[in-house]
Amino acid sequence: MDKLNLSKHISSQFNEELEQIRNHVMSMGGLIERQLFDALNAIANGDSDLAQEVMANDLKVDDWEIQIDKECTRMIAKRQPAASDLRLIMSILKSISDLERIGDETKRIAKVALESFNSDQQDLLVNLENMGRHVGQMLHDVLDAFARMDVEAALAVHKEDKKIDREYEAITRQLMTYMIEDPRSIPKVMNVLWSARSLERIGDRCKNLAEYIIFFVKGKVVRHVSHEKLEEQLRGD
Amino acid sequence: MDKLNLSKHISSQFNEELEQIRNHVMSMGGLIERQLFDALNAIANGDSDLAQEVMANDLKVDDWEIQIDKECTRMIAKRQPAASDLRLIMSILKSISDLERIGDETKRIAKVALESFNSDQQDLLVNLENMGRHVGQMLHDVLDAFARMDVEAALAVHKEDKKIDREYEAITRQLMTYMIEDPRSIPKVMNVLWSARSLERIGDRCKNLAEYIIFFVKGKVVRHVSHEKLEEQLRGD
Numbered sequence: 001m002d003k004l005n006l007s008k009h010i011s012s013q014f015n016e017e018l019e020q021i022r023n024h025v026m027s028m029g030g031l032i033e034r035q036l037f038d039a040l041n042a043i044a045n046g047d048s049d050l051a052q053e054v055m056a057n058d059l060k061v062d063d064w065e066i067q068i069d070k071e072c073t074r075m076i077a078k079r080q081p082a083a084s085d086l087r088l089i090m091s092i093l094k095s096i097s098d099l100e101r102i103g104d105e106t107k108r109i110a111k112v113a114l115e116s117f118n119s120d121q122q123d124l125l126v127n128l129e130n131m132g133r134h135v136g137q138m139l140h141d142v143l144d145a146f147a148r149m150d151v152e153a154a155l156a157v158h159k160e161d162k163k164i165d166r167e168y169e170a171i172t173r174q175l176m177t178y179m180i181e182d183p184r185s186i187p188k189v190m191n192v193l194w195s196a197r198s199l200e201r202i203g204d205r206c207k208n209l210a211e212y213i214i215f216f217v218k219g220k221v222v223r224h225v226s227h228e229k230l231e232e233q234l235r236g237d
Numbered sequence: 238m239d240k241l242n243l244s245k246h247i248s249s250q251f252n253e254e255l256e257q258i259r260n261h262v263m264s265m266g267g268l269i270e271r272q273l274f275d276a277l278n279a280i281a282n283g284d285s286d287l288a289q290e291v292m293a294n295d296l297k298v299d300d301w302e303i304q305i306d307k308e309c310t311r312m313i314a315k316r317q318p319a320a321s322d323l324r325l326i327m328s329i330l331k332s333i334s335d336l337e338r339i340g341d342e343t344k345r346i347a348k349v350a351l352e353s354f355n356s357d358q359q360d361l362l363v364n365l366e367n368m369g370r371h372v373g374q375m376l377h378d379v380l381d382a383f384a385r386m387d388v389e390a391a392l393a394v395h396k397e398d399k400k401i402d403r404e405y406e407a408i409t410r411q412l413m414t415y416m417i418e419d420p421r422s423i424p425k426v427m428n429v430l431w432s433a434r435s436l437e438r439i440g441d442r443c444k445n446l447a448e449y450i451i452f453f454v455k456g457k458v459v460r461h462v463s464h465e466k467l468e469e470q471l472r473g474d
Binding site for chain 2: 062184223
C-alpha cells in the first residue's frame, strides 16, 4: 500500500491512526465485495440460505460505517488535520456513506434468490448475473484504486459506469418484453427488474467512489460532470 | 431561528460563517422543496414545460452541494471546530449529500410528466400525487426541524417514514394489477412505478436528515435502528 504523504507527519501516532482508518475502509470494502459476490451466487444457484446470510450480514456493514465515521470525527477533533490529510478524511467520510448504500442495494439483490423461477425465467437471470459480475468487477477495481490512491484506475472505473447503464437498459427492455408476453409473471419478474436497478445504482456509487479518489489526489471537486469533461479537466493539469 | 450555542464563541466571525452555512443549507432545502412541488404539479397538469424546468434546475441543486461542501471543509481547516460545532458541520455535510440525492430523485419523478396518459391511466397518477404530497410535507417538516434543531419534530418525521413505505406498497400492488390486466400499458406504467420508488427513497432520505438532527442535538449516532428503538434510546436520557 502506498504510504501517501504520511511520512511528513511529526506525530507518528497520527500516521498510525490514519493508516488504521484506511485499513478499516478496506475491510469494509472487502466485506461488501464478498456480500455482492455471495448475493449473485445465491441467485445463480437458487440458494436461499446464502441469500438469508447476505441479508443478515448487512448489519456488519452498518457497524463498519458507524465505527469509521466515529474514527474520522475523532481524528478531526483531536488532530485538526489540514490540507491533504483533511481531504483524505473527507474522502473517507463520503466513501463509507456510499459503501453502506452499496451494502443496502446488495441486500435487496439477495432477496431475488428467495423466489423460485421456472426454466424459462432462469434465462432472464443469466443477464442479471452477467451484469452483476460486471458491477462486482467495478467495485473491486475502485477499492483497489482506493488502496493505491490511483487516479488513472479511478478514471477507468468512472468511464465503466456508462457501459453498466447500457447493460441496465438492455435488461430492462428484455424484462419488459417478457412481462408483456406473460403478464402473470409480472410480480416475479419485477423483482428481477428491481435487482437490475440496484446493480445500476451500485455502478453509480462506484463512480462516486472514483470521484472521491480524484478529489483526494488532485484536490479537485469533480462531482456532477460527464466522463468526457472529467478527462478534459484532469488532462488540463 | 434558534441561535444554538453560537453565543459561546469568542470569534464573531466564526459565528457568522457558521450561520451563513446554515442559511445556505436552508436555501438548498427550499430549492429542493420547490422542485418536488413543481414536479408533482407537472405530473398533475401534464405540463411538460414545467417538467423540463425541474430537470434543468437540478444543476442548481448540484451547485449548492459543491458550494456548501467547500464551505464546511474550509471551516474545519481554518477554525478547527470541536464538540457541538464539529457535530453541526458533520451533520450538515451528511445532510447536503442526502439533499442532493433527493434532488436527483425529483428529477426522475419530473420525467413522468413527459409521458401522455389516457383517462384510465390518469387515475393511477392520483395516488402517486397523493403520495408525493405526503413526502413533500415530510421534506418540509424535516427542513423546519433542521432550522430549529428540534429533536421532537425530527422524531415525528422519522416515524412518518413507515407510513410512506406502506403507501408505496399499496401503489405498487395497484400498478402491478393494472399491468397484468393491460400488458400493453407496461412501459408507461413502469415509469409511474419508478416515480413511486423515487418518492419512497425521498422518504428514506428525510428519515436520514432527521437522524442527523438527532445526532447533532443529542450527540448520539442513531443510524440503522428502528423507530421504536430510537424512541426508547432517546427517552432513556
